[in-house]
Amino acid sequence: xxxxxxxxxxxxxxxxxxxxxxxxxxxxxxxxxxxxxxxxxxxxxxxxxxxxxxxxxxxxxxxxxxxxxxxxxxxxxxxxxxxxxxxxxxxxxxxxxxxxxxxxxxxxxxxxxxxxxxxxxxxxxxxxxxxxxxxxxxxxxxxxxxxxxxxxxxxxxxxxxxxxxxxxxxxxxxxxxxxxxxxxxxxxxxxxxxxxxxxxxxxxxxxxxxxxxxxxxxxxxxxxxxxxxxxxxxxxxxxxxxxxxxxxxxxxxxxxxxxxxxxxxxxxxxxxxxxxxxxxxxxxxxxxxxxxxxxxxxxxxxxxxxxxxxxxxxxxxxxxxxxxxxxxxxxxxxxxxxxxxxxxxxxxxxxxxxxxxxxxxxxxxxxxxxxxxxxxxxxxxxxxxxxxxxxxxxxxxxxxxxxxxxxxxxxxxxxxxxxxxxxxxxxxxxxxxxxxxxxxxxxxxxxxxxxxxxxxxxxxxxxxxxxxxxxxxxxxxxxxxxxxxxxxxxxxxxxxxxxxxxxxxxxxxxxxxxxxxxxxxxxxxxxxxxxxxxxxxxxxxxxxxxxxxxxxxxxxxxxxxxxxxxxxxxxxxxxxxxxxxxxxxxxxxxxxxxxxxxxxxxxxxxxxxxxxxxxxxxxxxxxxxxxxxxxxxxxxxxxxxxxxxxxxxxxxxxxxxxxxxxxxxxxxxxxxxxxxxxxxxxx
Numbered sequence: 189x190x191x192x193x194x195x196x197x198x199x200x201x202x203x204x205x206x207x208x209x210x211x212x213x214x215x216x217x218x219x220x221x222x223x224x225x226x227x228x229x230x231x232x233x234x235x236x237x238x239x240x241x242x243x244x245x246x247x248x249x250x251x252x253x254x255x256x257x258x259x260x261x262x263x264x265x266x267x268x269x270x271x272x273x274x275x276x277x278x279x280x281x282x283x284x285x286x287x288x289x290x291x292x293x294x295x296x297x298x299x300x301x302x303x304x305x306x307x308x309x310x311x312x313x314x315x316x317x318x319x320x321x322x323x324x325x326x327x328x329x330x331x332x333x334x335x336x337x338x339x340x341x342x343x344x345x346x347x348x349x350x351x352x353x354x355x356x357x358x359x360x361x362x363x364x365x366x367x368x369x370x371x372x373x374x375x376x377x378x379x380x381x382x383x384x385x386x387x388x389x390x391x392x393x394x395x396x397x398x399x400x401x402x403x404x405x406x407x408x409x410x411x412x413x414x415x416x417x418x419x420x421x422x423x424x425x426x427x428x429x430x431x432x433x434x435x436x437x438x439x440x441x442x443x444x445x446x447x448x449x450x451x452x453x454x455x456x457x458x459x460x461x462x463x464x465x466x467x468x469x470x471x472x473x474x475x476x477x478x479x480x481x482x483x484x485x486x487x488x489x490x491x492x493x494x495x496x497x498x499x500x501x502x503x504x505x506x507x508x509x510x511x512x513x514x515x516x517x518x519x520x521x522x523x524x525x526x527x528x529x530x531x532x533x534x535x536x537x538x539x540x541x542x543x544x545x546x547x548x549x550x551x552x553x554x555x556x557x558x559x560x561x562x563x564x565x566x567x568x569x570x571x572x573x574x575x576x577x578x579x580x581x582x583x584x585x586x587x588x589x590x591x592x593x594x595x596x597x598x599x600x601x602x603x604x605x606x607x608x609x610x611x612x613x614x615x616x617x618x619x620x621x622x623x624x625x626x627x628x629x630x631x632x633x634x635x636x637x638x639x640x641x642x643x644x645x646x647x648x649x650x651x652x653x654x655x656x657x658x659x660x661x662x663x664x665x666x667x668x669x670x671x672x673x674x675x676x677x678x679x680x681x682x683x684x685x686x687x688x689x690x691x692x693x694x695x696x697x698x699x700x701x702x703x704x705x706x707x708x709x710x711x712x713x714x715x716x717x718x719x720x721x722x723x724x725x726x727x728x729x730x731x732x733x734x735x736x737x738x739x740x741x742x743x744x745x746x747x748x749x750x751x752x753x754x755x756x757x758x759x760x761x762x763x764x765x766x767x768x769x770x771x772x773x774x775x776x777x778x779x780x781x782x783x784x785x786x787x788x789x790x791x792x793x794x795x796x797x798x799x800x801x802x803x804x805x806x807x808x809x810x811x812x813x814x815x816x817x818x819x820x821x822x823x824x825x826x827x828x829x830x831x832x833x834x835x836x837x838x839x840x841x842x843x844x845x846x847x848x849x850x851x852x853x854x855x856x857x858x859x860x861x862x863x864x865x866x867x868x869x870x871x
Contacts, residue, residue: 217269217271218267218268218269218271218297219269220241220269220270220271220274220289221271222241222270222271222274222289224243224274224278225241225242225243225274225277225289226241226242226244227239227240227241227242228240228242230290230311230312230315230316231308231311231312231315231353233293233308233311233353234293234298236293236297236298238290238291238292238293238308238311238312239270239290239291240258240288240289240290240291240312240315240316241270241274241277241288241289241290242286242287242288242323243277243278243280243281243286243287243288244281244286244323244324245281245282245283245284245285245286247324249284250284253320253321253324253325253326253327254284254285254286254324254325254326254329255284255285255286255325255326255329255330255331255488255493255494256285256286256287256288256316256320256323256325256326256329256330256331257277257280257285257286257287257288257330257331257332257333257368258288258289258290258312258313258316258330258331258332258333258342258364259272259273259276259277259287259288259289259290259333259334259338259342260290260292260309260312260332260333260334260335260338260339260341260342261273261289261334261335261338262334262335262336262337262338262339262370262371262458263294263336263337263338264336264337264396265294265295265300265301265302265305265337265340265396266294266295266296266396267294267295267296267297268294268337268338270289270290270291271289272289272335272338272461273289273333273334273335274289275462275477276333276481276484277289279481280488283485283488283494284494284495285488285493285494286323286324286325288312288316290308290309290312292304292305292308292309292312292341293305293308295396301396301397301398302337302340302341302376302396302397302404303351303397303398303399303403303404305337305340305341306341306344306345306348306351306404307351307352307353308341308353309332309334309341309342309344309345310344310345310351310352310353310362311352311353311356311362313330313332313345313361313362313363313364314352314356314357314360314361314362316330317330317360317361317362318357318360328365329365329366329491329493330364330365330366331364331365331366331367331368331488331493332345332346332364332366332367332368332415333367333368333369333370334369334370334372335369335370335371335372335458335460335461336370336371336372336373336427336428336457336458337373338370339369339370339371339372339373339374340372340373340374340376340404340406342364342367342368342369342372343367343369343372343374343406343417344404344406345362345363345364345367346363346364346367346414346415346417347406347409347410347414348403348404348405348406348409349409350403351403351404363415364415365415365416366415366416366417366487366488366491366493367415367416367417367418368417368418368420368484368487369417369418369419369420370419370420370421370460370480371420371421371422371425371427371428371433371457371458371459371460372406372419372421372428372433373393373428373432374405374406374407374428374432374433374436375405375406375407375408375432375435375436376393376394376397376401376404376405377390377394377397377400377401377402377405377408378390378394379407379408384429384431384432384435385429385432389429406436407432407435407436407439410436410439410440410443410445411443412443412444412445413444413445414440414443414445415445416445416446416447416487416491416724417440417445417446417447417448418447418448418450418483418484418487419433419436419437419447419448419449419450420450420452420460420480420483420484421433421449421450421451421452422451422452422454422455422456422457422459423451423452423453423454423455424454424455424456425455425456425457425459426456426457427457427458428457430451433449434449437449441722444725445725446722446724446725447722448487448719448722449719450480450483450716451716451717451719452476452479453715453717455476459473459476460476460477460480461473461477462474462477479714486509486510486511486663489508489510489660490510490511490660490661490662490663492660492661496508496510496660506667506668506669506671506672506675506703507665507666507667507668507703507706507707508659508665508666508668509665509707509711510659510660510663510664510665510666511663511664511665511721512711512714512716513589513628513665513708513711513712514711514714514716514717514718514719515588515626515627515628515718515719515721516588516589516628516708517711517712517718518718519588519626519718520549520552520553520556520588521553521556524553524555524556524557525556525557525558525559526549526553526556526557526558526559526588526589527558527559527561527584527585527586527587527588527589528546528549528558528559528560528561528587528588528589528590528591529560529561529563529581529584529587529589529590529591530542530545530560530561530562530563530564530590530591530593531563531564531573531577531580531581531590531591531592531593531594531616532563532564532573532591532592532593532594532597533564533565533566533567533568533569533593533594533596533597533601534564534565534566534567534597534691535564535593535596535634535690535691535692536562536563536564536591536593537562537564537565537566538564538691540691540692540694540697540700541632541692541697541698541700541701541704542562542564542591544697544698544700544701545591545701545704545705546558546560548701548704548705552709559584559585561580561581561584563576563577563580563581564593565580565767565830566765566830567597567601567823567829567830567831568597568601568830568831568832569594569597569598569601569602569604569608569612569831569832570594570597570598570602570604570608570609570611570612570613570615570616570655571602571604571608571611571612571733571793571832571834572612572795572830572831572832573592573594573612573616574611574612574613574615574616574619574733574736574871575615575733575736575737575738575793575795575832575867575869575871576738576795576867576869577615577616577619577620577736577737578619578737578738579737579738581620582619582620582623582624586623586624586626586627587620587623587624587627588624588626588627588628589627589628589629589630590620590627590628590629590630591629591630591631591632591704592613592616592617592629592630592631592632593631593632593634594612594613594651594655595632595633595634595635595639595649595651595652595655595670596634596635596636596639596651596690598612598651598655599636599638599639599649599650599651600636600638600690601823601831602831602832604650604651606650606654607729607731609650609651609654609655610654610657610658610728610729610732611729611731611732611733612732612733613631613654613655613658613659614658614661614662614727614728614729614732614733614734615732615733615734615736615871616733617629617658617659617662617664618662618723618727618732618734619734619735619736621662621721621723622723622734625720625721625723626718626719626720626721627721628721629662629664629665630664630665630666630667630704630707630708631655631659631664631665631666631667632666632667632669632700632703632704633651633652633655633666633667633668633669633670633671634669634670634690634692634700635669635670635673635674635690636690637684637689637690639652639670640670640673640674640677640684643670643671643674644674644677644678649670652668652670657728658728661724661728662721662723662724663721663722665707667700667703667704667707669699669700669703672699672703673687673696673699687699731790731791731837731838731871733791733871734871735789735871736791736869736870736871737869737870738795738867738868738869739785739787739868739869739870741772741774741868743785743786743787743868744774744783744784744785744848744868745783745784745785745786746782746783746784747782747783748780748781748782748783749776749778749780749781749782749850750774750775750776750781750782750783751774751775751776752772752773752774753772753773753775754769754770754771754772754773755773755775755864757769760799760801760828761799761800761801761859762799762800762801762824762825762826762827762828763826763827763828764799764827764828765827765828765830768797768828768830768866771866773797773864773865773866774864774865774868775862775863775864775865776850776862776863777801777803777850777860777861777862777863778850778861779803779850779851779852779861780849780850780852781849781850781863782847782848782849782850783847783848784845784846784847784848785835785845785846785848785868785870786843786844786845786846787843787844787846787870788841788842788843788844788870789839789841789844789870789871790837790838790839790840790841790871791834791836791837791838791839791870791871792834792835792836792837792844792846792868792869792870792871793832793833793834793835793868793869793870793871794817794832794833794835794848794863794865794867794868794869795830795831795832795865795866795867795868795869796819796830796831796832796833796863796864796865796866797828797829797830797864797866798819798820798821798824798828798829798830798831798864799824799827799828799829799862799864800824800825800826800828800858800859800860801858801859801860801861801862802819802820802821802824802854802855802858802860802862802863803819803820803850803851803853803854803855803858803860803861803862803863804816804817804818804819804820804850804851804853804854804855804861805817805819805833805835805848805849805850805851805863806848806849806850806851807835807836807846807847807848807849808846808847808849809836809839809844809845809846810844810845811845811847814847814849815836816851816853817833817834817835818833818855819833819863820854820855820857820858824857824858825857828864830866832869835848850863
């Protein structure tokens with residue numbers, strides 16, 4: 189079941205629609221016949237029993253409380269049937285959601301008004317949450333969904349205050365946690381500057397609504413703190429003009445809400461319904477249906493409501509597509525320019541997967557003038573990456589496509605904790621998206637022997653797990669090269685020697701480049717309008733390095749015993765890396781040498797070169813008790829090793845002063861008390 193969507197999408201690409209046989213043509217029959225669902229009455233009102241038809245996922249495959257989605261049918265508040273969304277319900281149940289299609293009162297059957305429709309939708313969400321335990325539902329993961337008038341009622345549950353049915357337990361919220369809206373009517377009353385709907389269209393809507401229509405007009409109630417939302421809408425929709433949802437989306441984003449508008453160029457109202465009436469319309473309907481399902485799945489994955497679908501691309505299954513790469517495609521194919529950056533450690537710096545991807549891109553877009561930035565620095569972790577991002581990548585201009593590689597270095601070099609893994613990678617993604625809102629991002633997880641052993645024993649290495657959590661939160665696509673290598677070795681199709689080890693051989697780098705290339709090119713087959721990526725308001729970790737950067741050494745004041753110059757490397761034992769031997773550093777060797785650093789923020793770091801003589805720093809925050817920071821690394825014995833150390837972190841936001849003193853103590857294996865700081869960074 190987990191590969192069904194991809195199989196269907198690949199069928200679309202090849203114009204083979206045999207998968208349509210699995211769909212039930214959308215019909216408006218009432219009462220609905222939904223044999224694969226169980227029904228329960230969720231509300232009795234005015235002599236009517238309103239039912240919800242429930243599609244449960246396989247309890248053996250999907251354990252524990254499940255996320256839920258509640259669909260409301262369209263029909264202009266006049267008619268319609270809960271059978272409209274049965275295909276979506278069947279699919280989402282196969283993915284692990286409790287999928288529900290709900291009845292509600294309409295004009296033709298109950299002489300109901302749109303106000304009644306909204307009240308019923310709120311009752312349905314409240315009933316689902318109230319009965320969460322019985323239905324095996326997570327009450328904090330409920331999605332309201334619907335099309336047209338049903339999209340309006342679903343939107344009202346999340347946006348419009350009040351309108352709850354009298355007599356219900358209002359201590360149980362009727363507000364969903366997210367919304368999925370198909371050509372929804374988000375504007376049913378005039379705005380101050382009415383340029384979105386014609387007077388005739390407005391009158392046709394408001395005539396159906398008794399009293400003040402602004403009470404149930406979602407666009408009038410947009411404010412901060414509303415549920416995450418995805419909207420599917422045809423640009424040629426005559427029933428609900430596209431510009432109304434454009435304005436709604438803009439207002440949502442302006443208020444700090446997540447709202448994604450998926451525009452379907454040239455499509456009319458109801459484009460997502462697989463009616464399958466004639467052979468002539470079948471192909472177009474199926475393409476739209478499957479595309480909305482694909483995008484809805486990606487949205488739910490980004491909310492952590494569904495597990496990612498593992499795609500099979502050119503024989504590889506270990507890629508996860510989140511969102512799309514429409515922005516980079518538009519930039520490369522239409523504007524004929526592109527800034528592609530690579531950020532990571534030695535695997536990125538070396539001539540491995542990076543030049544292979546560069547070659548593939550230049551062949552894919554032969555008329556495009558590319559600027560490639562190699563921001564790989566050996567041995568550095570995601571913490572260093574977050575602090576040097578502005579200097580090494582963003583200073584080069586807007587980024588169209590960014591490749592990030594830090595799993596191995598966060599594991600074996602930095603030996604990061606869970607929090608440290610999150611803070612570096614989240615800092616990178618959020619800084620990039622703030623600087624270049626349309627930047628597409630791919631994260632690739634390479635592998636070392638220890639990580640390989642964990643994967644083969646069924647465990648997820650810590651950096652991969654935490655990087656993946658951040659990627660889900662921001663809708664960033666990932667390449668699980670580490671798992672691909674583990675799978676191929678287990679299946680006997682690859683050996684660790686053939687792969688090439690931690691720093692892969694050409695064969696191993698080719699696997700990585702191919703995974704990246706086929707992830708990009710398979711998405712580039714879809715014609716999707718470019719749009720800025722949404723950035724969640726909430727951080728995964730409040731101390732992530734989202735405002736990180738290096739500061740000038742001039743901010744290190746009251747210096748005693750510290751010098752800013754190029755160290756005398758010839759006099760020092762241990763290997764040196766050429767890139768560091770010509771840069772001025774803030775350095776000292778005598779215990780008692782000190783300086784002060786005043787800054788605003790929550791974290792201060794030192795990006796250092798830690799050699800065989802690396803010492804210990806004593807750091808006092810705002811006059812407090814000094815804390816010792818050991819600069820020596822297990823790789824320092826024979827190498828002046830680049831690494832970042834935290835001088836102070838998890839500070840209260842605001843102004844702080846650090847006093848940094850070189851200690852007379854040092855690591856047992858160190859041959860001195862030296863500190864060579866290549867950069868100071870603050871967040």
